[in-house]
Amino acid sequence: MAKDTAGPLRLLRETHEDRVLTVLRTQGAMTRAQLAERTGLSRATLSSIVQELLAADALTETAIDDTTSRGRGRPVTQLTLNASGGLALGMDLGHRFIQVTIANVAHEVVGSAGTDCSERTPWSKRLELALDLADTLASDNGISLSALAGVGVGVVGPVSETGGHRQPSRATRIHLVRDGLTERFGVPVYVDNNTRLAALGEAIWGAGAGLQNVLYLRLSYGVGGGLVLGGHLFSGAGGAAGELGHITVDPRGPKCVCGGRGCLERYVSLAAILEECGVRRFDEVLRRLADGDRAVRTVISTAGTRIGEVLAAACNTVNPETVVIGGELAAAGASLLDPIRDAVRKHTHNQVRHGLQIAPAALGHDDAARGGIALVLRRSALLAGYPAAPADPDEAAATRDRIPDLG
């Protein structure tokens, strides 16, 4: 059982509840009869789910004035998400910045704040900075963090370019973050790779909002990604689904730290682009692009074609509704997106290409923090119904520990 509950089955199990919550979130308050109709669940199934959600304070029930029933029978009630019933804390402990966001069970963001840090900032200090931000947010918004539903945290994987700074290993970081947060809040803490959480954030609040199958690519110092299928973060067998930066561009290309060869990341990471353009900062690349610098334009366009070819393979595999392009490089706009779109169009199956959107990311710095919130909200509502779900924070974190070694 241990294996099964840690795998995709656990995520799949959340669907009934998730469907109820999604309908209430997107369509507002409604009666049980309306909810049954719109979720397509049987009365019996719906009844047991609603009971659990009410018990978990995720829903509230209020009597409504029903003129059609004329006082006969049971009073008609409406169900609605309990906006004050559960708060979720999302954190992103990135390479160079820290972001903290708080949202309620209705997926409304209560507040968000961030601060820069250095790549050398120790992890204990990062956690302290994040907790300070959370406290400030809480007092600014007049809310208490004493009754959180949970905390979802994105952490960077050890990316090669920071290897020299002797940061603690991935496992050490995760334990440090998890223990610190569990001690402070006493609620379940979910830890995942922050790129994957950004994918979930974009799929729920951002460029993929309302869609079921979203492929996310982040173009930054590292090139990573995430895969949201059926509205849930899909991990794959080893937690590495969506690692698009390590798809091969050239089988005869240079060796990569991932063990592969000629990986996309080697050609289109921010470092590679800066080197090819012969500049030191990405805003200089953007300035030259705006000035019509032909050499820089070619570098970006070639990168776009390579990215598009890799995305085409990924799209032919999973046939998503949308591809979301995030990370600093996305700021190159049409100079990058147009060649990406051309290459994807050229190298996908008719039915994969049909209706496929390729959109820039819509969220800002809080993308991964929002993804952390989504992890919490989708899991916390389930605790009442599923004893196998992570009531024990250690077990919860353990199931999320299989994050990619490479950011």
Place this chain on the structure above:
Amino acid sequence: MAKDTAGPLRLLRETHEDRVLTVLRTQGAMTRAQLAERTGLSRATLSSIVQELLAADALTETAIDDTTSRGRGRPVTQLTLNASGGLALGMDLGHRFIQVTIANVAHEVVGSAGTDCSERTPWSKRLELALDLADTLASDNGISLSALAGVGVGVVGPVSETGGHRQPSRATRIHLVRDGLTERFGVPVYVDNNTRLAALGEAIWGAGAGLQNVLYLRLSYGVGGGLVLGGHLFSGAGGAAGELGHITVDPRGPKCVCGGRGCLERYVSLAAILEECGVRRFDEVLRRLADGDRAVRTVISTAGTRIGEVLAAACNTVNPETVVIGGELAAAGASLLDPIRDAVRKHTHNQVRHGLQIAPAALGHDDAARGGIALVLRRSALLAGYPAAPADPDEAAATRDRIPDLG
């Protein structure tokens, strides 16, 4: 709602029931308490599922002699799959052969039979041949087809090399098959691409049995595939997930009928292999391979490398537990599989490569027919619980109609 229920959400909804059925199928009869423990479902949820499964004749309940209870309280009962309660009929209407398989709700195959046909055999005749096979199987095994749970049918997509034979369009075929089977049996009929059904069959009964995430590649006259995620066939946004034959091998390669360029299918289809080897039949390729023919060995090895490079991209995207290689070309054995494995190893991310199996398909001609049975068994058990599930065969078939245009 129409969109949501037709998409991955519908499949995800089946999970509770599926979990109960899987535990009973793999671990045998047990009490409700044992079932609750092993499925990880709450008593309330399990109780409503068991009630629905009993009502649908998918389970039977028998009193057992419980010496520990010493006659106090309610008698203890055991739940078991009702092997005689539901039969599912699976059919594969392929290019050159027709296969029919019958199984019970316990996933035990009752009987299977096949017959060859010509590519020119009209579809009405194929259906007639399939129905004859079904009747013969039923009478040989002393069973009645009057109370089927449903029929799952795999049909080929229009593959280019048969384009000259003026077969009816995909939509016409599907309607013909669906209407004929609905009229004959009066039960839900599910139609899908037969390669995708083969993927499901292999994931449940074959080389991927017991695994959750299986990538299937079929190497035949066409090169297709299917993706099983979390134990379910994953369709993607347009029903084309797993179309691995149309991933680009060479961006500057020749145009493909799919609208792409330099697709894998152009290089490793059976027709391409035969042409490169300069022979007319594949068994001649196998004979020369066994004889140590160096030119043929190189053709197969080069094909393996190309296949492996494409599979690596697909594996980096979804991180499956196993890749299953089916179709005639798989008969080339290690000459093909070794270069596939080498290329996959070389071009996958560490965590994707770790533990990844690449195995030849384990089922025979009845792979897609078994996949059809799996579709029926996973859906029919749900009819009682989910009014949104396909009680109406037309609606059921409509939700499965989004199959790839290219087989």
